[in-house]
Amino acid sequence: MKSVNEQQLQMGLDTSGDVTVNPDGSPVPQAQVIRNVLAQGQLADRVGVDFFGVGEHHRPDFAVSAPDVVLAGLATSTERIHLGSAVTVLSSDDPIRVFQRFSTINALSNGRAEVVLGRGSFTESFPLFGYKLEDYDQLFADKLELFSRVASEEPFNWNPGDRNPLRNQRVYPETEGGLARWIAVGGSPESVVRAAQYKTPLMLAIIGGPASRFKPFVDLYHRANRELGNGELPVAVHSPGHIAETDAEAQEQIVEHWITNRNKIGRERGWGQASKEQFDQEIKHGSLYVGSPETVAQKIAKTVSALGVNxxxxxxxxxxxxxxxxxxxxxxxxxxVILRVREILGLKDDA
Incomplete structure (x- = not known):
């Protein structure tokens, strides 16, 4: 595996389109949240961020249920930033339509689209679109297989028994150089190996605990790729954080909102109540990147170096x-932050 000094390190941003409040605490309408996400992506483009990802949810605390539509808006109002999902819940979607939507974004953005495919850590889309949760794993396996055939942009056959068979089928619009895609994984060895089997870059969602605990998954992915003869494929990390001028300001701005969000989801999943102490621990020893630009840059550089990610x-x-x-x-x-991370790692500014 190449060292980080030999790699091109990309630095991106992700949003789930969380429904926000104004500084005075009053709620922001979902429609305005979506317009704000557009402004955030446009700003990310202007300040030199490499990638902007928009997540998919189907619940009241998230405004974006159709990230590809938001990304299409960004495709025509940005110039250089790559645009993708974070993630597309492939299990409850139609793989052919997913490809068609993202190949359209790819056309609008002159080749800057990326689709990040996942099973989804939230499950509201399954009953909403008529799927059974007990089929959670099989749905993703079947739909990933179909998507891989579609994304090859070659004629394909498909006869799974639950839909009309396809014979020598092509899907449009065609891209001008292929559609970039990732498989998002939360920490399952089987999912890591599956990404290698499909010769697809790996996106690791590290949202709690020390990032170093994911090193065995990175090693497994590279080993599987070598055994499969894939060559070297990229690995990315997705983790939460917030930046302000000082550590104290960043923590003060986010702590209440982090605890609120953590407890809302925690009640649904049977987690214990989050606390200020837990917040502090995640900043010091976990995967919460909160602080001044220097503090956040140091922590990101440590993670990139420890895991060897791209x-x-x-x-x-x-x-x-x-x-x-x-x-x-x-x-x-x-x-x-981006410039400082590259400086710490000894990378060129144009990496």
Whole structure:
């Protein structure tokens, strides 16, 4: 495996389109949240961020249920940034339509689209679109196989028994150089190996605990690729965080919103109540990247170096954290953090 000094390190941002509040605590309508996401992506483009990802959810605390539509808007209002999902819940979608939507974004953006495929850590889309949760794993396996055939952009056959068979089928619009795609994994060895089997770059969602605990998954992925004769494929990390001028300011801005968001999801999943102590521990020893540009850059560089990854995506949206704070965080990430990370790692500024 190449060292990070020999790699091209990309630095991205992700949002789940969390429904936010204004600085005075009043709620922001979902329609405005979507417009704010557009402004955030445009700012990320201007300040030099490499990738902007938009997540998919189907619940009241997230405004974006159709990230590809938001990405299409960004495709025509940005110039250089790569645009993708974070993630597309392939299990409850139609693989052919997913490809068609993202190949359209690819056309609108002159080849800057990326699709990140996952099973989804939230399950609201399954009953909404008529799928059974007990089929969670099989749905993803079957749909990933179909998507891989479609994405080859070669004529394919498909006869799974639950839909009309396809014979020598092509799907349009065609791309001008292929569609970039990733498989998102939360920490299952089987999922890591499957990404290698499909010769697809790996996106690791590290949202709690020390990032170093994912090193065995990175090693497994590279070993599987070598055994399969795939060559070297990229690995990316997605983790939450927030940036302000100082550590104290960043923590003060996010702590209440982080705890609110963590407890809302925790109640649904049977987790214990989050606390300020847990928040502090995640910043010091876990995968919460909160602080000044220097603090966040040092921590990102440590993770990139420890895991040997090719991309780091900061999930900058944090529950109801106000849009104004996120905009400043994006600005600091693009103008200070990215340059500092590359400096710490000894990479060229144009890496």
């Amino acid at each position: 991309r780091f995506d900061l999930k900058y949206s944090n529950g109801p954290l106000p849009h104004e704070y996120s905009m400043r965080s994006i600005e600091l990430y693009g103008t200070e």
